[in-house]
Amino acid sequence: MAHGPISDDLLRRAPLFRRVTPADRARIAEVAHLKSYERGELIFAEGDPGDAFVAIVEGRVKVFKATPAGKEIILEIFGGGDPLGAVAVYEGNPFPASALALEPTTCLRIAREDFYRLLEHHPALVRGLLSGLTIRLAELTRRLAELTGSRVEARFARLFLKLCDQIGKPAEGGVFVPLPLSRQELADLTGTTIETAIRIMSRWQKEEVVRTDKDGFLVLDRATLDEVAMA
Amino acid sequence: MAHGPISDDLLRRAPLFRRVTPADRARIAEVAHLKSYERGELIFAEGDPGDAFVAIVEGRVKVFKATPAGKEIILEIFGGGDPLGAVAVYEGNPFPASALALEPTTCLRIAREDFYRLLEHHPALVRGLLSGLTIRLAELTRRLAELTGSRVEARFARLFLKLCDQIGKPAEGGVFVPLPLSRQELADLTGTTIETAIRIMSRWQKEEVVRTDKDGFLVLDRATLDEVAMA
DNA sequence: ACGGCGATATGACGTCCGTCATAGGCCCTC
DNA sequence: GAGGGCCTATGACGGACGTCATATCGCCGT
Numbered sequence: 001m002a003h004g005p006i007s008d009d010l011l012r013r014a015p016l017f018r019r020v021t022p023a024d025r026a027r028i029a030e031v032a033h034l035k036s037y038e039r040g041e042l043i044f045a046e047g048d049p050g051d052a053f054v055a056i057v058e059g060r061v062k063v064f065k066a067t068p069a070g071k072e073i074i075l076e077i078f079g080g081g082d083p084l085g086a087v088a089v090y091e092g093n094p095f096p097a098s099a100l101a102l103e104p105t106t107c108l109r110i111a112r113e114d115f116y117r118l119l120e121h122h123p124a125l126v127r128g129l130l131s132g133l134t135i136r137l138a139e140l141t142r143r144l145a146e147l148t149g150s151r152v153e154a155r156f157a158r159l160f161l162k163l164c165d166q167i168g169k170p171a172e173g174g175v176f177v178p179l180p181l182s183r184q185e186l187a188d189l190t191g192t193t194i195e196t197a198i199r200i201m202s203r204w205q206k207e208e209v210v211r212t213d214k215d216g217f218l219v220l221d222r223a224t225l226d227e228v229a230m231a
Numbered sequence: 232m233a234h235g236p237i238s239d240d241l242l243r244r245a246p247l248f249r250r251v252t253p254a255d256r257a258r259i260a261e262v263a264h265l266k267s268y269e270r271g272e273l274i275f276a277e278g279d280p281g282d283a284f285v286a287i288v289e290g291r292v293k294v295f296k297a298t299p300a301g302k303e304i305i306l307e308i309f310g311g312g313d314p315l316g317a318v319a320v321y322e323g324n325p326f327p328a329s330a331l332a333l334e335p336t337t338c339l340r341i342a343r344e345d346f347y348r349l350l351e352h353h354p355a356l357v358r359g360l361l362s363g364l365t366i367r368l369a370e371l372t373r374r375l376a377e378l379t380g381s382r383v384e385a386r387f388a389r390l391f392l393k394l395c396d397q398i399g400k401p402a403e404g405g406v407f408v409p410l411p412l413s414r415q416e417l418a419d420l421t422g423t424t425i426e427t428a429i430r431i432m433s434r435w436q437k438e439e440v441v442r443t444d445k446d447g448f449l450v451l452d453r454a455t456l457d458e459v460a461m462a
Numbered sequence: 463a464c465g466g467c468g469a470t471a472t473g474a475c476g477t478c479c480g481t482c483a484t485a486g487g488c489c490c491t492c
Numbered sequence: 493g494a495g496g497g498c499c500t501a502t503g504a505c506g507g508a509c510g511t512c513a514t515a516t517c518g519c520c521g522t
Contacts, residue, residue, distance in 0.1 A: 148422030191379030
């Protein structure tokens, strides 16, 4: 929960602010604040008033939402440079989902009024927001289509394939995904229960497809993942 | 597939253009074209280049996407005044979904370059786009949460409750929803199969909960719908 | 060390719902 | 009127997956 000043270098990490002139970035730095979160700490909760724009500087964050049945589903996992809650802060809607730090994370926060003033003076920022929103929208429609009409195992396969492509690193015997997710979180990502998640991961462990490590996953057999994702 | 000129009155119907000054609306009218579609006609298809901004003037349109398994899921049903394909035309991405007219429909089209020029001269338009996108994003996250962890019947109940609130009209014995959807389309809206959709609707017909009419549905027993939606 | 707690694991059981098959009604064409 | 196509309807069947119960392991605090 530490607070701190902002360096220009930090601001340049967020794609949203990269194109802004250095002089203007200095003005942005004046109104922004840094805030740090422990692993497991809540950054904002579904229903909170959207009173600040948040961008991740470092760390990984899961954005999730409660289902009508009281379970939770993970909408997205964001990393350094990604904006958070841009949806809410614009028009002052409440956050439609919650955000929680998966690792020690530091975020940049800009109060709603300050952010709003920035938008008015910098059309480029608005364009950045627009394109970010369209990308998320397309991603969500993809997830929506994927959730229906395919079996759980196929969703698991697609999840790991996506993780490989996004944050996977070559390692001995396969690709390493440096993201320690619990079975519960895997279940929340794929819209199933923890037992089913455990069963699939156990079987894959035995069949040498994906191994669970202390600080992530090691994808050993990408070919069968591709195959399962098809069915 | 008729073409035609644009009246100022027509433009005012789209919330996006309502706040623009009449003089500017005239400029917009110069670059916009009208196009009519029969029931069942495709307005644009998933993967098409996003080369035009489209807004519905009259009629109802379903926006849908193919699932990996080859089925289709309906993302949203739009009506008069709603923008279509705003996601794609910005940044020139291909359409992430398809759109098809559910009724005889007329749309307003603005070519990508013209639309882009309008955006540059009218920050208010950009703001309108932004708020529209955030609303859709929130709606999609809600649908995503809803699809997982609840049984099909509950999804049906929630669908009809939402239709009642959005476009329902008081009628003898209940609320009438003037939207003739086939069993297949109901299935696509809830992420299930046509057989299951038929079974549920048949049972509800017998139990006097929802009656299927020639040109829509008559919700007779809202209380049990509320109840089913909870479970 | 001990007990408690959370995560992982595994089996038994039930059921929702998807798949397959068949049949009737309606509309249109020939 | 015959025939074909599409939508609606209904039954039989099976399997995937959710639910419940229980066991093990590691970790933490007192």
